[in-house]
Amino acid sequence: MDFKNYQTEGFFDEMFAADGEARPHYKKLLERFERLDPEDFDQKRQAVGLSFMRAGITFTVYSDDQGTERIMPFDLIPRIIPNSEWNFLERGLKQRITALNLFLKDIYHEQKILKDGVIPPSYVLGAKNFRREIVGIHVPRDIYIHICGTDLIRDDKGEYLVLEDNGRCPSGVSYVLEDRNAMRRAFPNLFPRAGVRPVEHYAEQLLKMLQYINPNTERTPVVGVLTPGAYNSAYFEHCFLxxxxGVEIVEGRDLVVRDFKVYMRTTKGLQQIDVIYRRIDDDFIDPSVFNPKSILGxxxxxxxxxxxxITLANALGTGVADDKVMYYFVPRMIKYYLGEDPILKQVDTYLASEKEDFDFIIENIEKLVVKAANEAGGYGMLLGPWATKEECAKFREMVKADPRNFIAQNPISLSRHPTYCDNGDFEGRHIDLRPYILYGEDITIIPGGLTRVALRKGSLVVNSSQGGGVKDTWVLYNDE
Amino acid sequence: MLSRVADSLYWMARYIERAENITRLLEVNLQLLLDFEHLDDNQVKEHWDPIIRATGDEKQFYELYEMADSQTVTDFLTFNTKNPNSVLACIFAARENARQVRDQISSEIFESLNNLYLFLRSANAKTVWQQGAWDFYDRIQEHSHLFQGLVSSTISRDEGYEFMQFGTYMERADKTTRILDVKYHMLLPDITDVGGAVDVAQWIALLKSASAFEAYHRIYVADVNPAKIAEFLIFSNSFPRSIRFCVKEINDVLHRISGCPLASFSNEAERLSGLLLGDLSYGSVEGVLNQGLHEYLDGIQARLNEIGASTYNAYMFQPPVDLAEEIQTQQQQQ
Structure with missing residues (x-):
């Protein structure tokens, strides 16, 4: 396999510099791939796909009554991050999650940041996911976001930018571990030679963190993972974790609350549970408080x-930090709570609810990316430069009708990565990166994370529901 | 262990055992047909009717098909997912239950079951079956054996293991009664045929359906005698598919789950299984034949059902939570 025909086409490419030379941290990988003949490559590719299918590492697409199980498309060429670059990202991510947790504690208690006028109170108190029900309630260790999946992108100069913080129930970490597993089987000798940092300790760190937030400190906590059930598209991940x-996986119907304690219904009667890693959103978790129709909670x-x-991870009410309007204020939070400048930059953002920004958005909508403040998964989004006139007009009306619920950003030309394409050759495809951050006794980040790749040519949407795939992500011990 | 998990483990094991037994029953009877010459439609129907009757799904069969012949019966019992007890439906259900408890079983078990599932869902499955039903049924049986081997070699001997064993032996005991009952429904062409070639062929097929042909002959050398066959399949204390053997396992499993000593009982399920085991341990084939084999087997099936129901009540059943009431109570405490 070679990269002779490979073109960077003016984008920032992770593997090749503008002059066509491979970047130093990709040299060993390049050598290995150049020694690989296409048949071997194809065989490895199919073997990996088959092993995912067999192990049931799938998500379910409900297009007929039975539901079709699909594997997440997996690209064999890993994305590589040199050590010093990773250290920088790690520092930036730690700073950001620290500020976000301080922010959440503040707004659910004293609300100093609002009183000091750093963030207009109406943005926070009127946010869709601000949970009045938990104001003034203490959460163990004052941690709200225990598990965070922050999406990072790189712009046309290769600078890392935070795209969004996922502080509710970020998914995908099982792919990180399973993809690594698959890569190890496909290229067993490459790993020691390339000097790749392991990721396998994630589950251990996750458990340690969950035990750390035990509310009943006089005893060893019983921990469980709360899943919406076997029909949820991320069910594999819930079971996997x-x-x-080595903890119980529970559904809402397995749990019951008596005397303000949560119990599991077991073959030997009721057993108390102390910490729940929940994969159900706030809205559905307690029908006596939130959505009364929920049967999952x-x-x-x-x-x-x-x-x-009981402690929930993540805590209730973290969704307010995911609000894209709040994203705008994160640099100010960092400054306010930590007295530091943000290490990681983020995408310049316009708030439709501010008069000046509003006018700018309405006039320039076809040049901007417009996003609904509380949507995820690539939905509720307008990519102005690629959209039709009708779509732009539709979003213009939507923004006018509900300015608080929209933001706009300048389009970023995401970095690209060589990716195997159906034509049998490598082509550049846009990627992002989702590192997984755990906030317990200390903050840990598994080296790497999930690299998502937009498999459709030219597409900027990396979400699996919209034609995205994944790559293994390697963080090296060294810089090359 | 969560009650829901215990229930899923039980059904997973039970469905696999069920699929295996159905394939054996079909395979053997397809073979048996080859031994007869020139069967007319009516004779073919008389051959298959007892099998449908023995599975207990006669009513549903005749809702879906007009006529019992090799094609319709094998389709009904193999591929038709409208029949919840067809091989396909059983394997799908087993796999679905395995999915619900993936965290409790070894990845080897899930992968082997998932492989079988993917094979059955592929277009290839029907082709394999058309090319030779034997290969197809063998494959199902092999997977069932693989499942049991994996349970034995990759699962810790804790509560989850016991619930799987419970499912396997409950199904096996039930199916042995049904296989034995097939012969009751099979009519011989003529009363003088008793003990003749057709009769013997049918009894041999029955033994094979229960994987008991070799084991039987090791004890009763070359003597195909109905009373002895009934005695072997009901009362053998060493053959692992005899009803007595299965019930002994059921009784042991139930006592291991509760920790109650074997000679006593701590719940209704243990009392019933102990009682049934006593009857099987001290019963005789003469008594069975006096009562009538079919009636006797019917009685055993009913008693197994009672053991299943009382075990469900003891461990798996949780009184349904009245959601509206629960919400109201919790809101009053806010």
Whole structure:
């Protein structure tokens, strides 16, 4: 396999510099691939796909009554991050999550940041995911976001930018571990030679963190993973994490609240549970407080939280930090709480609810990326430069109708990475990066994370629901 | 262990055992047909009817098909997912249950079951079956054996293991009663045929359906005698598919789950299984034949069902939470 025909086409390419020379940290990988003949490559590719299918590492697409199980498209060429670059990212991410947790503690208690006029109170108190129900409630160790999946992108100069913080139930970490597993089988000898930092300790760190937030400190906590059930598209991941940690996987119907304590319904009667890694959104978790129609949740779990008998990870109410309007204020939060300048930059953002920005957005909508403040998964988004006139007009009306719910950003030309394409050759495809951050006794980040790749030519949307795939992400011990 | 998990483990094991037994029943009877010459439609129907009756799904069969013949019966019991007890439906259900408890079983078990599932869902499955039903059924049986081997070699001997064993032996006991009952429904062409070639062929097929042909002959050398066959499949204390053997395992498993000593009982399921085991341990084939084999087997099936129901009540059943009431109670405490 070679890269003779490979073109960077003026984009920032992760593997090749503008002059066509491979970057130093990709040299060993390049050598290995150049020694690989296309048949071998194809065989490895199919073997990896088959092993995912067999192990049931799939997500379910419901297009017919049975549901079709698909594997996440996996690209064999890993994305590589040199050590010093990673150290920089790590520092930036730690700073950011520290500020976000201080922010959440503040707005659910004293609200100093609002009183000091750093953020207009209406933005926070009127946010869709601000949970009045938990104001003044103490959460163990004052941690709200225990597990964070921050999306990073690189612009046309290769500078890393934060695109969004996912502080609710970020998914995808099982792919990081399973993809690594698959790569190890496909290229067993390459790993020691390239000097790749391991990721396998994630589940151990996750469990340690969950035990650290035990509300009932007089005893060893019983930990569980709360899943919406086997029909959820991320069910594989929930089981995977529970199995790796050796903890129970529970559904809402397995739990019941009595005397402000949460119990599991077992063959030997009720057993108390102390810490829940929940993969159900706030809205569905307690029908006695939030959505009363939810059958996924546990009535009374909020009462148990108030009584201090159970900890949820992530805590209730973190969704406000995911609000894209709040994103705008994160650099100010860092400055306010930590007295530091943000290490990681983020994308310049316009708030439709500010008069000046509003006018700018309405006039320039076809040049901007417009996003709904509380949507995820690549939905509720307008890519102005690629959109039709009708789509632009539609979004213009939507923004006018509900300015608080929209932001706009200048389009970023995402970095690209050589990716195997159906035509049998490598072509550049846009990528992003989602590192997984754990906030417990200390902050840990597994080296790497999930590199998502937009497999459609020219596409900037990396979400799996919209034609995205994944790559293994290597963080090296060294810089080359 | 979560009650829901115990229930899923039980059904996973039970469905696999069920699929295996159905394939054996079909395979053997397809073979048996080859031994007869010139069967007319009616004779073919008389051959298959007892099998449909023995599986207990007669009513549903005749809702879906007009006529019992090799094609319709094998389709009904193999591929038709409208029949919840077809091989395909069983394997799909087993795999679905495995998915619900993926964190409790070894990845080897899940992968082997998932492989079988992917094979059955592929277009290839029907082709393999058309090319030779034997190969197809063998494959299912091999996977069932693989499953049991993996359970034995990759699962810790804790509660989850016991619930799987419970499922396997409950299904096996039930299916042995049904296989034995097939012969009751099979009519011989003529009363003088008793003990004749057709009769013997049918009894041999029955033994094979229960994987008991070789084991039987090791004890009763070359003597195909109905009373002895019934005695072997009901009362053998060493053959692992005899009803007595299965019930002994069921009784042991139930006592291991509760920790109650074997000679006593701590719940209704243990009392019933102990009682049934006593009857099987001290019963005789003469008594069975006096009562009538079919009636006797019917009684055993009913008692197994009671053991299943009371085990469900003891461990798996959780009184449904009245969501509206629960919400109201919790809101009053806010």
């Amino acid at each position: 529970a199995r790796q940690m 546990v009535p009374g779990i909020v009462n148990a939280i108030r009584a201090g008998n």
